[in-house]
Amino acid sequence: MDNAFISFEAIVEKMLDIKGDILDEDNGIHFYIDELEVGTPVELDVVVDENGKVTIGMIPPLYRVGTSFRPSYHNITLTAEKYSEDGN
Numbered sequence: 574m575d576n577a578f579i580s581f582e583a584i585v586e587k588m589l590d591i592k593g594d595i596l597d598e599d600n601g602i603h604f605y606i607d608e609l610e611v612g613t614p615v616e617l618d619v620v621v622d623e624n625g626k627v628t629i630g631m632i633p634p635l636y637r638v639g640t641s642f643r644p645s646y647h648n649i650t651l652t653a654e655k656y657s658e659d660g661n
Contacts, residue, residue: 578630
């Protein structure tokens with residue numbers, strides 16, 4: 574995979590690593606994050622190794638070149654929702 578690209582797995586891991594609560598006791602602020610949604614156009618890098626394993630890399634578009642033919646970008650929306658075993 575091109576080094577400029579990030580694997581789909583790494584993007585999901587980074588998205589799920591966001592803390593669910595932001596607390597600022599000095600200012601009396603408590604911010605709850607129950608769901609996070611990120612949407613972006615992406616360039617894809619799809620690689621199949623010699624064993625048939627598929628790796629999908631993606632990155633927001635790197636280049637904007639003024640030409641008469643524009644590249645085709647894909648769109649992706651990722652949604653992460655907080656889950657609690659007690660159903661809350």
